Amino acid sequence: MATSFREKNALIFVLITVAINAIGFGIIIPVLPELIKSLTGLDNNQAALHLGGMTFIFAVMQFVCMPIAGGLSDAFGRRPVMLFSVGALAFDYLMMALAPTIAILYLGRAISGAFGATFSTANAYISDVSPPQMRAQNFGLVGAIFGVGFILGPVLGGWLGEFGPRVPFFAAGGICALNFVYGFIVLPETHKPEKRRAFDIKRSNAAGSLKSLSRISGVKGMIFVYFLLAVAHTVYPSTYTLSTQEALGWAPKDVGNSLGAFGLASLFVQGYLIRIAIPKLGLFWCGLIGMGSCVLAYGILGNASEGWIVYAAGPFAALAGLYGPSLTNMMSIRVSDTEQGELQGALGAAQGLAMMIGPLVLTGVFYVFADPETSPIYKPGAPFLLAALLAAISFVAFMMVTTKEDRTAKLSDVPAPVVEPIPDA
Template sequence: MTETAETSKNALIFVLITVMINSIGFGIMIPVLPNLIKELTGLENSQAVWHSGFLTLTFAFLQFICMPIVGGLSDRFGRRPIMLFSLGGLAFDYFLIALAPTIIWLYFARAFSGIFGATFSTANAYVADVSPPEKRAQNFGLIGASFGVGFLLGPVIGGLLGEYGTRVPFFAAGVISLINVIYGLIFLPETLAKTKRRPFSILRSNPVGSLLSLGRIKGVKGLIFVLFILATAHTVYPTTYTFSTMEGLGWTSGNVGFSLGAFAVASMVVQGGLIRIIIPKIGLFWAGFIGMLSAVLAYTMMGSADAGWVIYAAGPFAALAGLYGPALTNMMSSRVSESEQGELQGAIGAAQGLALMAGPLAMTGIFAAFGDTANKAARQMQAFPENIIGLSRYMLGDMAIPYIPGSPFLLAAGLSLLALTTFLLVTKKADRDARYAPTNQIESEDLP
């Protein structure tokens, strides 16, 4: 089909609405999922958190395997059928959780969601289809802003509905997702012309094959690795944010929901407005640098919080961290052809899936070790910099286990610092000087 300006506009609007609705559904879960886990298992925080990690691991493993396949299918058959199929899978997932009589049902639901959860990667492929290189970062930022709007509403809705029962928010998320499917059936256009589609190949449409195929394009594998580290750090939010704040600060699901809503407001300001000013002025490289540095600061503050206001004070830095996603995605997207955008997003999704396998185990494990309520009476909660010193002394065998409910955030801060260091190593002067990434730099070397 011939792509028109009207088609591009409609596709972008639908994608933004879709991301917003899906993030509402995702955000609804965060304040209440820990309570549902405890309801189904009868466990306390320090033990129930393991199920949170393993549920995320189940989702991530199947996403890791299936995302490149879905990306390859979208390059072969177009974006529209893949997007609609994924939206339907998400709706089914939420209803399955809402009806779960035992914990095993939650695992089946997350597995199903991992297989069909290609919404965000397909949304990014849509944006790459309809955006010129100089506007991709801004439009990727709009996706982040739409996610922020949904994430503003989702946790607040989840926290409020959670007061009426742990199942109610999941029914709400399922209904919202079904509405999105119906909306897509009516209004979603196709943006990948048949002449630009490539044959599906299982040799390329798998995690290893995607990375090997994209490895010929200069810098892509290095930047995907940076995103992998950052995504690993980011798993601290869905796996342990609620547990950590409830344990360390005595928060309720409502407190958690409102704090995440405040973060979403700050994120909307950055990704919906400031990013369109910042990136044209300083370029993709420096936007990514500022985003990663801000992540280090935000995680450190949250991990050291001994009062609720510290969490809110970290919000602006957490919002600025949203700069690195659009910047890195555009740096990679500008390097591949139109027929490879789905493959690229599939590879990125596979890296994020791998991070969702590694991150939850690390985050829940460190919380179980350092945030155990059973030993709270014998240990004082430590704030920055005593918490860093305590962790260091414990690792050297010089003291007993310190009580640090925010320890997962300190781990996330360390990972973000590692990502920033790696980013500096895998980029060159040309990246630092350019406002936008050079296009289609296909070379034999894997890293710049």
């Protein structure tokens, strides 16, 4: 019973941490472009380049550091990595709140990227405390809680932004600081010493993790699909605010309200629908439905000329939430217990690489097509149309890298992982 109680505490803390981090992340989305413009005096399409640059530096640091965090959590446990990450996020938000120059904003994003291992470690916690048959539902629960935070975050950020673009950053930093204190008191360790492996720097990088995991059938291809979808998904943090402001004349409060509505729809999908859909349809078909919904959501947003059209994309954007837990679980059940942190680190590195490439490309597309005077074709939603194309490619790639067994498998058929880990060097 002690183990069960410890695991319950871990799950509760992980869910609270994800919610708080989603709130903190969501709070700044409606106002970060405003803070950039206030520090630089630039207009929308020029400020987009700084926004892309900040996302790029954040992604570079994540790409380098996420596999290291995954390896450290496999070697030394989840608790110290998680607590350090949460504390670093609090520091980052407060630094950005006080930033006197644009350079400090860049530094803040670099620090956040270097230590922002929260979500990969959270998923490793889920892997520790969940049997293989329950991982997709629990990954979905993490997504649902993220949705709760994302309902509150952008709405709160939009309203707090009425008092100035720095106020939401102070709020995000304070929330993360409180979460650190809470975690320091109650967070248990779930990665048992007998399941740990020695830290190996050769495997604690993107190339090393991918090489180590690529021996397992299907994992390498699924990481590629995950990467494509992650590139497409960067359209939200990099250009959503600027695109809706340019195309629809929205204020930060309008942006926050729309993202809150998206979060509410995502909460329904990941907190309720996914627990029905995955057992009935299986991981493969839920993943496919999620990817198809991505294509539709991005396509609608790319052509939105009225506010109601943005909201009409919400149900499809929410159904896209099916692909994340499905893909993650399909990979998780293929690897051993000693490699769950490494897998999450590799996925974090793929996410980081996507965040390097996606925002630079997408904000560049916005820069080209969002100036009514100089653009060859004035189309503020052009980044979303590119995202729709990437999601369509991922849909096809997913069909190619999965097997007949994947397409017919139900969760009741999933065995515990039997892959032998590579011996530590």
